[in-house]
Amino acid sequence: MRTILYLLQKEFIQVFRNKAMLPIIFIMPLVQMLILVYAATMELKKVDLTVVDLDLSETTTRLTAKFEASSFFHLTRAQLSSSETDQMLLKGKSDLVVTFPQGFEKDLKRNNEATVQILVDAINGSAAELSNAYLQTVIGSFNQKIRAEMMGVPKFTPPQQVSVIPSYWYNPELNFKFYMAPGILVILVTIIGLFLSSLNLVREKEMGTIEQLNVTPIKKYHFIIGKMMPFLFIALLDLTFGLLVAKIFFGLPFRGNILTLYVFTSLYLFLVMSIGLFVSAISDTQQQVLFVSFFFLIVFIIMSGLFTPVESMPVWAQNLDKINPLYYLIRIIRNVVLKGSGLLDMTRELISITFYGLAMFSLAVWRYRKTV
Amino acid sequence: MIEVGNIEKSYGKQKALKGISLEVQKGELFGLIGPDGAGKTTLMRILVTLLLPDRGYAKMDGLDVVSDFRKIRTLVGYMPGRFSLYQDLTVEENLQFFATVFGGTIEANYHLIRDIYSQIEPFKNRLAGKLSGGMKQKLALSCSLIHAPKILILDEPTTGVDAVSRKEFWEMLNKLRHKGITILVSTPYMDEANLCDRVALLQNGTILSIDTPKNITAGFSKNLFGVKVETTTQRFECVGLLKEMQGIDSVFSFGESIHITSNQPAIQEIQVTEYLNGRGQQGITVERISASIEDVFMELMQNEGN
Numbered sequence: 122m123r124t125i126l127y128l129l130q131k132e133f134i135q136v137f138r139n140k141a142m143l144p145i146i147f148i149m150p151l152v153q154m155l156i157l158v159y160a161a162t163m164e165l166k167k168v169d170l171t172v173v174d175l176d177l178s179e180t181t182t183r184l185t186a187k188f189e190a191s192s193f194f195h196l197t198r199a200q201l202s203s204s205e206t207d208q209m210l211l212k213g214k215s216d217l218v219v220t221f222p223q224g225f226e227k228d229l230k231r232n233n234e235a236t237v238q239i240l241v242d243a244i245n246g247s248a249a250e251l252s253n254a255y256l257q258t259v260i261g262s263f264n265q266k267i268r269a270e271m272m273g274v275p276k277f278t279p280p281q282q283v284s285v286i287p288s289y290w291y292n293p294e295l296n297f298k299f300y301m302a303p304g305i306l307v308i309l310v311t312i313i314g315l316f317l318s319s320l321n322l323v324r325e326k327e328m329g330t331i332e333q334l335n336v337t338p339i340k341k342y343h344f345i346i347g348k349m350m351p352f353l354f355i356a357l358l359d360l361t362f363g364l365l366v367a368k369i370f371f372g373l374p375f376r377g378n379i380l381t382l383y384v385f386t387s388l389y390l391f392l393v394m395s396i397g398l399f400v401s402a403i404s405d406t407q408q409q410v411l412f413v414s415f416f417f418l419i420v421f422i423i424m425s426g427l428f429t430p431v432e433s434m435p436v437w438a439q440n441l442d443k444i445n446p447l448y449y450l451i452r453i454i455r456n457v458v459l460k461g462s463g464l465l466d467m468t469r470e471l472i473s474i475t476f477y478g479l480a481m482f483s484l485a486v487w488r489y490r491k492t493v
Numbered sequence: 494m495i496e497v498g499n500i501e502k503s504y505g506k507q508k509a510l511k512g513i514s515l516e517v518q519k520g521e522l523f524g525l526i527g528p529d530g531a532g533k534t535t536l537m538r539i540l541v542t543l544l545l546p547d548r549g550y551a552k553m554d555g556l557d558v559v560s561d562f563r564k565i566r567t568l569v570g571y572m573p574g575r576f577s578l579y580q581d582l583t584v585e586e587n588l589q590f591f592a593t594v595f596g597g598t599i600e601a602n603y604h605l606i607r608d609i610y611s612q613i614e615p616f617k618n619r620l621a622g623k624l625s626g627g628m629k630q631k632l633a634l635s636c637s638l639i640h641a642p643k644i645l646i647l648d649e650p651t652t653g654v655d656a657v658s659r660k661e662f663w664e665m666l667n668k669l670r671h672k673g674i675t676i677l678v679s680t681p682y683m684d685e686a687n688l689c690d691r692v693a694l695l696q697n698g699t700i701l702s703i704d705t706p707k708n709i710t711a712g713f714s715k716n717l718f719g720v721k722v723e724t725t726t727q728r729f730e731c732v733g734l735l736k737e738m739q740g741i742d743s744v745f746s747f748g749e750s751i752h753i754t755s756n757q758p759a760i761q762e763i764q765v766t767e768y769l770n771g772r773g774q775q776g777i778t779v780e781r782i783s784a785s786i787e788d789v790f791m792e793l794m795q796n797e798g799n
Contacts, residue, residue, distance in 0.1 A: 333577035
């Protein structure tokens, strides 16, 4: 046991003697919270909408005014030919083009039906889908309104319809920052856990210090734990710091228990560090470790559910996500921070990361050789 | 104290050790002499349990290097060929660290390292990476001694160290031997062989000879001459000419001079001088010399080659 203390003492001295360390600890969370959280937003605002009104009737003017009233669209009116509207989309001057054909109002009154053309720039698929859906909603509600008017139904007996009033729990204002900030903190602790610990171990190989260390009676698991603890400590410190930054700058609520989060994050870090140390146990240079870790990190992040919901992935990919550590912690941290979930609310995640961590730790200890 | 029996080790198809056997007595200063790639480091790594031998056995203080590796690690001090201490820790922190991971303290075994450590103690708060080559070696030796090992294994400790530090280093080893520590040291410098009690000459993974330095040089049976020349160009020309001379067995450039061997009594200094003078080489001196370890080594290598 005392050996571990001496190893930790050595590691801490080395970590804090490294001049790059303090900036990494304090600047990384600041940058991530203040830049990434704002930048990585999926909220759509100010979609460039061009309305080509060839009818110029009362109905089309009213509908155009509806579009204009929404903060969602940035509206331009233009009288363009169809080839000119194509150019608008092609040159990226407009994201959406709505065209009311000539005789729109006449068709509507005479045939009870009229067509409107909507062109959407779908380079960014999800943005296109979202803005189209929003446009449809505006048109849909307008539709109901004019139908009621035309049927001459008195105001006091509105037409029968089911109206849906959604209530968004845990994030009532659908604040995207509340959703992103915890997820981005997961990336932060992952980078610290995965990279710093594994680079540290393989550096001993590169510098040759491992040769001297391997002839000492230090036990293998002592050594591996000695490589984990300092970075576990730094990662938890950074998590706390990141949450504070989020609270101060955009009022991120914290509904759960911070200790719950520490327990989950520690278990998670134990897992990712074991993966990292396993990679460095089978590598000889920092370059190899960086390359392999980076590859896995990218795959893990994209599949983690940080940007896109895991539920919308194909079933096989969802099953594959069971071995993605980030998938677990992103779920956990959002639930703890926004919902106030406790340890027992997420026993499945708790059990999964614990056993997964133990398995990877055993693998790392087993693969780390004291012989060369 | 150290017993090596028919050790073999290959890296892939490359045979690093081809059946090596040797024995080192307690309190002996034993040298492994050989050029780079002879197998010195491989043998040492097997002895300090960093490598497993393919075949054969090795025992350290009666303990097998494969099955008793844990016990061996506590009784052996090892100094790798490459500086392997933490460059970002200070002199004192390094020493402290290696003392404690062996479960001891600096104070407990300070008497063993006093002579060596006292020389670098004024710099104890300096980072190890900022030390000079000679001081690094002293620190590395201190760190490998701080747990009071019975056996000390030093892999080329004087490579890349200046002449003064090298001399000091060997004096330190001599003192440690008098304290009863068995020392196995490797070096590519033949002149250091004379400072050992016994040496093994290693070449291409085989042992050419094991004996005291005196016996090894005494076993040199041929006549050996040193040829001194005036310029480098002349040395090249003379080497070429001597190789063609009848009755000469070998010709080697030895720094400033040329060493030639012959086992024909008819060839003496005067014959060599006349031969070279007759081919336009003036101002040379030839004298009979006694063999150094290096001469023996060259001779043994040549025999091996044939």
